[in-house]
Amino acid sequence: MNQFTLAGRERTLLMSFMIVGLLCMGITYFTDDALHTRFWSNFLHNTVFFIGIAFLALLFLCANLIALSGWYVVFKRIWEAYTQFLLVGLVLMFVVIIGLWLNGHHLYHWADKASVMADVILQGKSSFLNPVIYTLFTVVILGIWYFFAMKMRAFSLEEESVAKWDFTVHKKKMRVWASWFLPIGGFSSAAIIWLWVMSIDAHWYSTLFAWYCTISWFVSMLCITVLSLIYLKSKGYYAEVKADHFHDLGKFIFGFSVFWTYLWFSQYMLIWYGNIGEETVYFRERFDNYPVLFYGNLFINFVLPFLVLLRNDTKRKMGVMTVICTIVLIGHWIDYFLMIKPGVLHTAHELMGGHEAHGAVEHGGEAVAQAVAHGAEAVEHASSFLIGFTIPGLLEIGTFLGFTALFAFFFLTQLSKAPLVAKRDPYIDESLHHHVV
Amino acid sequence: MKNKEVLFGLYDDEEVLLSAVKEAKSRHLDIMDVYSPFPVHGLDPLLGLSESRLHQAGFIYGAIGTLTAFLFMTWVFTRDWPLIFGGKPYWSVPAFIPIIFELTVLFASIGMVVTYYAINGQGPGVTNPVLDDRITDDKFCIAFEVNGANESTVSSFRNFLKDSGASEIRTKTI
Numbered sequence A: 001m002n003q004f005t006l007a008g009r010e011r012t013l014l015m016s017f018m019i020v021g022l023l024c025m026g027i028t029y030f031t032d033d034a035l036h037t038r039f040w041s042n043f044l045h046n047t048v049f050f051i052g053i054a055f056l057a058l059l060f061l062c063a064n065l066i067a068l069s070g071w072y073v074v075f076k077r078i079w080e081a082y083t084q085f086l087l088v089g090l091v092l093m094f095v096v097i098i099g100l101w102l103n104g105h106h107l108y109h110w111a112d113k114a115s116v117m118a119d120v121i122l123q124g125k126s127s128f129l130n131p132v133i134y135t136l137f138t139v140v141i142l143g144i145w146y147f148f149a150m151k152m153r154a155f156s157l158e159e160e161s162v163a164k165w166d167f168t169v170h171k172k173k174m175r176v177w178a179s180w181f182l183p184i185g186g187f188s189s190a191a192i193i194w195l196w197v198m199s200i201d202a203h204w205y206s207t208l209f210a211w212y213c214t215i216s217w218f219v220s221m222l223c224i225t226v227l228s229l230i231y232l233k234s235k236g237y238y239a240e241v242k243a244d245h246f247h248d249l250g251k252f253i254f255g256f257s258v259f260w261t262y263l264w265f266s267q268y269m270l271i272w273y274g275n276i277g278e279e280t281v282y283f284r285e286r287f288d289n290y291p292v293l294f295y296g297n298l299f300i301n302f303v304l305p306f307l308v309l310l311r312n313d314t315k316r317k318m319g320v321m322t323v324i325c326t327i328v329l330i331g332h333w334i335d336y337f338l339m340i341k342p343g344v345l346h347t348a349h350e351l352m353g354g355h356e357a358h359g360a361v362e363h364g365g366e367a368v369a370q371a372v373a374h375g376a377e378a379v380e381h382a383s384s385f386l387i388g389f390t391i392p393g394l395l396e397i398g399t400f401l402g403f404t405a406l407f408a409f410f411f412l413t414q415l416s417k418a419p420l421v422a423k424r425d426p427y428i429d430e431s432l433h434h435h436v437v
Numbered sequence B: 001m002k003n004k005e006v007l008f009g010l011y012d013d014e015e016v017l018l019s020a021v022k023e024a025k026s027r028h029l030d031i032m033d034v035y036s037p038f039p040v041h042g043l044d045p046l047l048g049l050s051e052s053r054l055h056q057a058g059f060i061y062g063a064i065g066t067l068t069a070f071l072f073m074t075w076v077f078t079r080d081w082p083l084i085f086g087g088k089p090y091w092s093v094p095a096f097i098p099i100i101f102e103l104t105v106l107f108a109s110i111g112m113v114v115t116y117y118a119i120n121g122q123g124p125g126v127t128n129p130v131l132d133d134r135i136t137d138d139k140f141c142i143a144f145e146v147n148g149a150n151e152s153t154v155s156s157f158r159n160f161l162k163d164s165g166a167s168e169i170r171t172k173t174i
Helices: A008-030 A037-066 A073-083 A085-101 A113-117 A120-125 A131-161 A168-196 A209-234 A243-274 A277-289 A291-309 A318-363 A365-382 A394-415 A428-432 B014-026 B043-047 B054-080 B093-119 B151-163
Strands: B005-011 B033-035 B140-145 B168-173
Touching: A008 A037, A008 A394, A037 A073, A037 A085, A037 A131, A037 A168, A037 A209, A037 A318, A037 A394, A073 A085, A073 A131, A073 A209, A073 A394, A073 A428, A085 A131, A085 A394, A113 A120, A131 A168, A168 A209, A209 A243, A209 A318, A243 A277, A243 A291, A243 A318, A243 B093, A277 A291, A277 A318, A291 A318, B005 B014, B005 B151, B014 B043, B014 B140, B014 B151, B054 B093, B151 B168
Parallel strands: none
Antiparallel strands: B005 B140, B005 B168, B033 B140
């Protein structure tokens, strides 16, 4: 079977999951606090997570093209289909942008004019952290990514019409465009991560953060690839994809889980060693109020894949790979949860009652004492256990399922638009005879 | 070490070598060893070689390295010579981790190299008998041990080498 069709039953299932997601988002919205903090942070969290997966599929596709590798060719349609999700991502980010301009959400501390007025640090960053730049960068960068995604997909389909050993399209178009996308995608993703994720903790910054986020996306992308392939194989598609392909995907998951840990730890250790207040605040917050997720994050995203995927044979077993990839995918979702939620909650608390406490720092002792009395309630609130922030609640899980279903639906629809195996790719034979042991 | 009398055939091409090994298996000939200048894909399963356990040894060496580094630094900084660096506690694990990592890699790599050499009887000062110098260049070789073998066995080896396309057939005592 070289043509995928989305069966009615699967379509209904995905639709119902999307409805569950919508319902959960609706419930979140109406049971939320006055600023709809939980709703908007869930929305941003899942949007960023899945855009990243689509982006990394494109980046990895291009990297493989430049490296002249052939192993992935047999299932490259999967990654091409992922990249098309960037269009949905653009629409979803547009919702965030509209919310930003209409003051519909308060995800970003720098977007609140009163806070910026009272805050020297935010003023200093305001030439980059402002709604105009946010909108411009998001639209332009996501637009460029989607443009490249369309182009790469179009070239790949164009290749179907050439002779098997004809390298014209491959060399003249795909490789050239891929070599352009690697630097563009590499640098622009860093900027977009600063705006989307890092600026949530607007006072804080880390030079490592963009890499760390990107690798989190990358591991998620690989996990979702493995899960998609296993699903499609169970439906009788992709008989050409063998244990050897899973072996290589498993090696990538293993290697980049370790690399993720390396970046996570590098960021952590430098901040821990430097011990500068404005840097340690990021980890202090997560230590104190999110201990389970903080250590759990390291355990699921490092210890588990490291020990399980270290062996040669586990990467070739579908059962083990399914379990590990599901867990690690959720692990990286939780990683993003930890990047986004604490900062958003902090901003919300400041806006809802801690304004004085914040402004007071610049105004000296007496004001601080006054503000502490005022803001005491807010501060107490901040350190208490809160479902949906301290740990993901049922509504978060429902929202995640909804977004996953949306991603899966879009991906499978795109997948059904082209033959599953790129028979004319010059590297297809290498991929069909891929052998790693 | 007892000398071995070896009958061997040299092949010009790895594909011929692969089909020859298949043929030898089907004739139930007892191959002593196969030599090649580079790893030939698909040869290991044909010869029935089991997967190397070197990496398992590597894991153990690595784990020993991890423990050595961790326990040693713990002992030094809590018992033997406590020092304060950068206002941190004596026992500050994050600072240990880079060294733990380095020692894990060091132990694993050196341990694996030494194990590899020891098991294969190689290393400095050891000379290994070579059947033909060109085996390290462009020839592929199938070798049979013919110590005390009777005429008919030797001639069956010889016939096999001739049939399977060996370009040279020789004997050598090593």
